[in-house]
Amino acid sequence: MKPSFSIVGCGRVGTALAKFLSKVGYIPTGFASKSLSSAKRAAALIGSTNFTDVLWEATKKADIVFITTPDGAIEEVCKSIADKNGFNSDSIVLHCSGALTSEILLSAKTCGASIGSLHPLQSFASTTEYNINPFSGIVTSVEGDKKAVDAAKLIVEDLDSVCISIKTDTKILYHASAVVASNYLVTLLDLSLNLICQAGVPAKDAFKGLKPLIEGTLSNIENMSIPDALTGPIARGDVQTIENHLSEIGSKTPNLLPLYKTLGLHTIEIAKAKKTITDSTAKRLKELFGDSISQK
Ligand SMILES: NC(=O)c1ccc[n+]([C@@H]2O[C@H](COP(=O)([O-])OP(=O)(O)OC[C@H]3O[C@@H](n4cnc5c(N)ncnc54)[C@H](OP(=O)(O)O)[C@@H]3O)[C@@H](O)[C@H]2O)c1
Numbered sequence: 522m523k524p525s526f527s528i529v530g531c532g533r534v535g536t537a538l539a540k541f542l543s544k545v546g547y548i549p550t551g552f553a554s555k556s557l558s559s560a561k562r563a564a565a566l567i568g569s570t571n572f573t574d575v576l577w578e579a580t581k582k583a584d585i586v587f588i589t590t591p592d593g594a595i596e597e598v599c600k601s602i603a604d605k606n607g608f609n610s611d612s613i614v615l616h617c618s619g620a621l622t623s624e625i626l627l628s629a630k631t632c633g634a635s636i637g638s639l640h641p642l643q644s645f646a647s648t649t650e651y652n653i654n655p656f657s658g659i660v661t662s663v664e665g666d667k668k669a670v671d672a673a674k675l676i677v678e679d680l681d682s683v684c685i686s687i688k689t690d691t692k693i694l695y696h697a698s699a700v701v702a703s704n705y706l707v708t709l710l711d712l713s714l715n716l717i718c719q720a721g722v723p724a725k726d727a728f729k730g731l732k733p734l735i736e737g738t739l740s741n742i743e744n745m746s747i748p749d750a751l752t753g754p755i756a757r758g759d760v761q762t763i764e765n766h767l768s769e770i771g772s773k774t775p776n777l778l779p780l781y782k783t784l785g786l787h788t789i790e791i792a793k794a795k796k797t798i799t800d801s802t803a804k805r806l807k808e809l810f811g812d813s814i815s816q817k
Contacts, residue, residue, distance in 0.1 A: 523679070524672070527551035527583035529576050529598060530590030531563035533645035534617050538587055541654050543567040545679045551579030555590075562648070577607025585613045585672060586634075588626070592618045600628040608632040613669045615639045615676075619696045622689045623665035637665025638692070639673045641682060642699060656680035662687045662695060710735070712780055719773050748795035755788045756795055758802040763809055782810040 523546040528535040531554040543549055552572040554560040560572035560579075573579050580586045580602050590598050595616045608614055610633030614626050619640040626636035641661045661682040663673040670686065677684040687695050710731075717727045741750035754762040763785070770778050789806050792798045798806075 523547045524584035525550045525582065526585040526587065527553070527579045528563060529553045529579060529586060529588045529602070530555075530594070531559040531572075531648075532589060532591075533648050534641070535587060535589035536563045536566060536648045537645055537651050537655055538589065538617075539563050539567055540651055541656060541680055542676070544654075547585075547676075547679070550582045553579035559648075566649075577602045577605040580607045580612075581609060583609070583612060585615065585676070586629075587639075588614065588616045592621055595621065596625045596628075599626045603628040603631050606632055608634040610634065613637065613672045615665075615669065615673060617641065619662075619699055620693070622692045623669065624689065635666040635668040635672075637663060637669030637673050639663050639676065654681060656682040659683065660685055662692075664689050664692055709784075712777055715774060715777060716770070748791055751788070751791045751795055755785060755806060756792045756797050758792070758798040758806075760802065760805055760809070763806060767809060785810040 525548040526538075526542055527550050528539050531539075531552055535552075535554075539549060539552065549564070549567060549569050550571060552560040552564040552569065553574060553576045554563070555574065557572070557574040560574060564570060564572040571579070576598060586602075586608060588595050588598055595618060599614065599616075602608060608629050612629075612632075612634045613636075614629040614634045615637050616623075616626060617639055618625075619642075621638065623636045623638045629636050639661060640663075641656055641659055643655050643659045645655060656677075657680070659682050661677045661680070662685050663670050663677060664687045665673070674684050674686075710728075713731060714724075714727050717731065718724055722730060738750060754766075766781070767778070770781055786807065789798075789803050789810070793803055
């Protein structure tokens with residue numbers, strides 16, 4: 522028999538967990554949220570009437586408690602339940618934040634519970650529209666107490682997700698990586714789109730023009746190493762082209778120059794790993810990009 526579970530914080534992630542854990546046989550014992558209406562909606566989605574706005578009433582009987590409130594409320598919510606002795610002593614308390622570690626749940630240990638985190642690398646945008654399992658095929662990271670991690674691994678497997686274990690003290694780097702891959706990709710494309718629009722390409726055509734290049738590069742990264750996927754003037758050691766870029770960006774959109782230079786400096790390191798540029802070309806490029814250390 523699968524364990525029982527309760528959800529505290531019936532928003533996007535809590536609702537998706539409720540729906541897809543129930544589907545694979547986990548037994549819902551309680552739904553709690555700040556608003557009774559959210560708890561009622563999540564419970565109704567799986568035909569349950571066990572909803573409340575009294576948090577510790579929802580958690581008392583559960584083998585696994587998911588605290589899926591916004592990150593800023595997790596610690597306080599956990600403590601408020603622990604203060605009421607609301608976790609059963611064999612239970613496992615998990616949150617789903619990528620940025621926080623399981624240590625934020627320490628108060629649950631006063632009830633004897635084990636603590637962990639289970640972070641799905643997925644974007645959950647809705648509380649209702651999950652006809653397809655959003656956990657299926659994605660990577661979900663877990664960390665925490667051994668007992669909590671063992672249970673979390675089974676949950677991840679049952680959700681048809683791919684599990685990776687993270688050490689508690691490195692989780693913030695894992696989260697920084699996800700931020701770079703998602704948020705900074707947006708920033709990078711903003712830089713690219715700004716430059717192509719400066720070149721006179723209409724904004725409505727700009728992304729369409731760049732998309733095959735982006736997809737081809739992603740495919741290369743997937744199929745080869747990062748150095749092998751790098752093409753272009755830095756990988757070729759084409760100093761003249763870089764000088765032209767710097768001069769043109771500097772005159773037309775100087776506010777974008779520091780970002781272009783910073784990315785260029787890191788790209789030199791990738792070109793060096795690719796072994797397609799000489800040390801003297803790398804040094805010249807570093808001077809152009811303004812690496813004060815290499816200029817000494
Ligand atoms: N959304 C994503 O794409 C995503 C992806 C991965 C991980 N996560 C993580 O998953 C967790 C939940 O995120 P989410 O996007 O599902 O948030 P959300 O949609 O905003 O849902 C949070 C829910 O918690 C309830 N809540 C807020 N404060 C509360 C409190 N003090 N006590 C009880 N319930 C409270 C909310 O209010 P009401 O009861 O008023 O509705 C809401 O229903 C976060 O740790 C987040 O970092 C999110």
